[in-house]
Amino acid sequence: MSTASTNPTTPLGIGVLGAARISTDALIDPAHEIGARLVAVAARDRSRATEFASRHGVEHVVDDYQAVIDHPDVEVIYNPLTNNLHAPWNLRAIRAGKPVLTEKPSAADAVEARTVRDAVRAAGVPVIEAFHHLHHPLMHRMAELALGGELGDLQYVEVRMMMPPPPAGDLRWDPALAGGGLMDVGCYAVRTTRELAHRLGGEPELTGARGGELTEIPGVDAWIAADLRLPGGVPVHLESSMTHHSVDFSLRVVGSRGEAFAPNYVKPQEDDRIVITRGGGQQEERMGTRSSYAYQLEAFTDLVRNGTPMSTDADDAVLTMTLIDDIYRSAGMAPRTATPDAAGAGA
Numbered sequence: 001m002s003t004a005s006t007n008p009t010t011p012l013g014i015g016v017l018g019a020a021r022i023s024t025d026a027l028i029d030p031a032h033e034i035g036a037r038l039v040a041v042a043a044r045d046r047s048r049a050t051e052f053a054s055r056h057g058v059e060h061v062v063d064d065y066q067a068v069i070d071h072p073d074v075e076v077i078y079n080p081l082t083n084n085l086h087a088p089w090n091l092r093a094i095r096a097g098k099p100v101l102t103e104k105p106s107a108a109d110a111v112e113a114r115t116v117r118d119a120v121r122a123a124g125v126p127v128i129e130a131f132h133h134l135h136h137p138l139m140h141r142m143a144e145l146a147l148g149g150e151l152g153d154l155q156y157v158e159v160r161m162m163m164p165p166p167p168a169g170d171l172r173w174d175p176a177l178a179g180g181g182l183m184d185v186g187c188y189a190v191r192t193t194r195e196l197a198h199r200l201g202g203e204p205e206l207t208g209a210r211g212g213e214l215t216e217i218p219g220v221d222a223w224i225a226a227d228l229r230l231p232g233g234v235p236v237h238l239e240s241s242m243t244h245h246s247v248d249f250s251l252r253v254v255g256s257r258g259e260a261f262a263p264n265y266v267k268p269q270e271d272d273r274i275v276i277t278r279g280g281g282q283q284e285e286r287m288g289t290r291s292s293y294a295y296q297l298e299a300f301t302d303l304v305r306n307g308t309p310m311s312t313d314a315d316d317a318v319l320t321m322t323l324i325d326d327i328y329r330s331a332g333m334a335p336r337t338a339t340p341d342a343a344g345a346g347a
Contacts, residue, residue, distance in 0.1 A: 100127040110322040268287055
């Protein structure tokens with residue numbers, strides 16, 4: 001598909017759907033860093049959009065999400081809405097011919113992800129899922145350590161995405177909004193496992209999963225643990241939790257001659273260490289605290305301006321959502337499902 005912009009030298013014009021908290025780190029700060037334009041924003045509460053625009057330097061506040069998409073100076077859309085609103089509004093942006101950087105997961109389930117993929121293929125308009133950590137040197141180095149032979153033959157991988165409980169009433173506890181721990185933080189572990197599998201030439205195989213809910217909040221996974229195998233048979237243990245006592249966003253790879261541990265592989269801007277243990281000693285590598293979101297926005301801009309592919313496209317999102325759905329089923333839980341007319345409800 002052809003995605004290159006006809007205005008390769010002008011700042012990228014971005015429209016923002018909603019005034020989500022994640023936008024500051026994920027888009028606003030990177031946009032200011034690389035010189036992109038924050039053209040328009042809308043929120044269900046206009047006063048929130050007005051405050052957001054004033055605080056972050058967004059040029060226009062408009063009436064609703066569709067008005068953001070339709071704004072003539074908006075070239076691309078950033079979609080940080082609740083999970084159930086990702087695919088419906090991504091589809092509306094596709095229909096308007098505007099590329100999308102969408103928060104993860106980009107759909108409520110694999111069926112919805114396939115609908116978006118089919119629309120992308122028909123229209124030639126890219127939708128990119130925001131697994132920002134994949135663009136940081138830390139993740140590249142961890143993959144190199146895992147698969148490049150420095151630690152010997154890869155024997156085991158452990159990926160943990162665990163956090164303390166969000167407050168009662170938080171959107172992440174709402175099944176109608178496609179909430180749940182695997183959907184919120186656990187999808188990073190799923191995509192990281194798939195990244196290692198890609199570099200081995202295939203997809204991971206799910207061998208089993210288990211999980212649990214809070215009694216007072218049925219229908220939403222509080223925690224899930226899954227076991228998988230990479231191509232060649234290397235075991236991977238994946239854990240996702242919204243009931244942990246502390247934040248643990250770590251990645252550990254174990255080889256026949258040593259191991260490497262990244263304490264916060266998802267947000268290296270907060271902790272860029274890789275601790276390598278081998279030969280009876282330990283060393284620490286620092287991979288840089290420039291934001292992973294900044295690397296991602298640069299890559300997205302390169303896609304839009306020059307047609308340079310990104311790995312987390314709509315085809316890739318189908319495979320990620322398929323594995324997420326399979327993990328839910330293996331754990332004895334129902335996958336999330338698309339909400340009828342979600343886009344209309346969210347506008």
